[in-house]
Amino acid sequence: MAGTADSDSEQLSDEAAEMSEVRHTSPSVWMALTGNETIPLVVDALLDAPPGKEFNKTELAEYAGTTHQSIQNHIDNLVGFQIIEAVPDTQPTRYRLDTDSPVVKQLFKLTTNLDEVARTNEKLEAKREDTPSTPADLNPNYPGRKRANEFDV
Template structure:
């Protein structure tokens, strides 16, 4: 028997569905590691691609591949007039604020004794 997987009427599901916000961030291990590294850095800390690769313990190629996604959704910004290009975790962006809030909530939940 095959389960019928259907979403809301008129909304695509499966491969045709657009990526959710969560999937955009957590869809690949490299992006998860990059975000985790950013959450561990001091606010406004500048870094280049090689440094982010080292902080996240991933390849520079992975950083190069996924960095545009983090820029597009406002998690990081380029430092103006930096050569080579440097970046910052944009803690003022709405997405970054929500990531920081989620990270804190999950960390607090881990510290609570089981009910």
């Protein structure tokens, strides 16, 4: 039986390695969008930017906390995925969040939902920390709990 478990683990590892290779050689749009550090940094920064704020590549890099070279490498994907749009008649080209894009609208919805889940989790965690965890904490008259006058001081 031990041999079977080892071969199952080995096979899963081979399958996982195979899937990783497939995902990297033929990435989905999601992987292309999030599979590097630059694009999520830029998207996060743009979603927090004031509405209509325009950036050249250098300003966008600084605002997102990445390098100009990274922006240069990914600007076509950001435009192609309809996350940003080139502002017409600007030289050098300026870019802004494409708020008419269905992709950006979904990103705002996703961010809002994730923020809501995070707030709910924080409230639950705070409530859990305030909730007594033992019977002695729940009931001051719990038989196993010493009363203040029982301590030798």
